[in-house]
Amino acid sequence: MEISRFKSEKIHQKFLTFYDEAMKKLPVPQEIFDIDTTYGTVRVYRFGNRGGIPILLFPGRAASTPMWEPNMAGLLKTYDVYSMDLLGEPGMSTQTKPIKDNEQQAVWVEDVLRELQLTKVHLVGVSFGGWSAVNYAVHYQKYIASIILLDPALVFAPFSLKIILFSLITILPFVPESWRKKSMSWISGGAQVDPQDSTARLISIGLKDFLIKTPPPKQFTTEQLNSIQAPILVIFAGKSIVHDSAKALAYAKSLSNPIEAEIWPAASHAINGEFPSEINERIGTFLSGINSQKK
DSSP: OOOOEESOHHHHHHHHHHHHHHHTTSOOOSEEEEEEETTEEEEEEEEOOOOSSOEEEEOOTTOOGGGGHHHHHHHTTTSOEEEEOOTTSSSSOEEOSOOOSHHHHHHHHHHHHHHHTOSOEEEEEETHHHHHHHHHHHHOOTTEEEEEEESOTTSSSOOOHHHHHHHHHHHOTTSOHHHHHHHHHHHTTTOOOOTTOHHHHHHHHHHHHEEOOSOOOOOOOHHHHHTOOSOEEEEEETTOSSSOHHHHHHHHHHSSSOEEEEEETTOOTTHHHHSHHHHHHHHHHHHHHHHHHHO
16 A cells, blocks of 8 residues: 655655745745645645635646746736645645545545635646646536646647656656756756756656656546536647647547637647746636626
């Protein structure tokens, strides 16, 4: 019965140092929750105090709340924002019980929302966080006002060979560190990644030195995706190495449920950090449109 964990306590402490440093770049949270769920304790931050339907952020694989720093201040101009470190991923959440399938991956999210006592939330997920948000929506929909997906992984298209190669480079112990750094630039569309940046260090440690024991994500069926009733916005990155964005777009538009889908040609898989203002503006436009339809 294995659970996700750091390879050693020394690595864990190193991670925590960078985590604290990265969190200082974000606005000060209004509240910090450590919520007990069926499968472990989940760290949730609440930013802002406006009221209304808030946004709930799902970070990408091997990432955590600090990755949302480029977007946070802009989103807080209009909405309260909750962000959680995903259970079974490197962060401040702690898995205590094995998670065996996709449904159990959704159970702990439902536990969190029930404990937070939020009537409705707008889900926003990037990469694997997008998969996590959709996986939750496939199994539970009571609390969902809308879903916003930024180059979601394994939702509308299978993995590409490029992302499989990237994964191997980041996790295999014998791969030179220089290759790992180049691979981070590769997934970011060729942009240079500052190796001293605390958030980049968090992700690097998470990819290399955190043992993820949750089940590999499975692509959803058409029936599952069509079962989601909440309005969906999905933005695909034209330069994504995760999937074929053109095929993913075509498939998303073929579904019967209400989906706004588009490709941003200049964006890489690191879309939220590359175009934070544009992403925030597009989210605002989408949510304003939803609110207008309800009036």
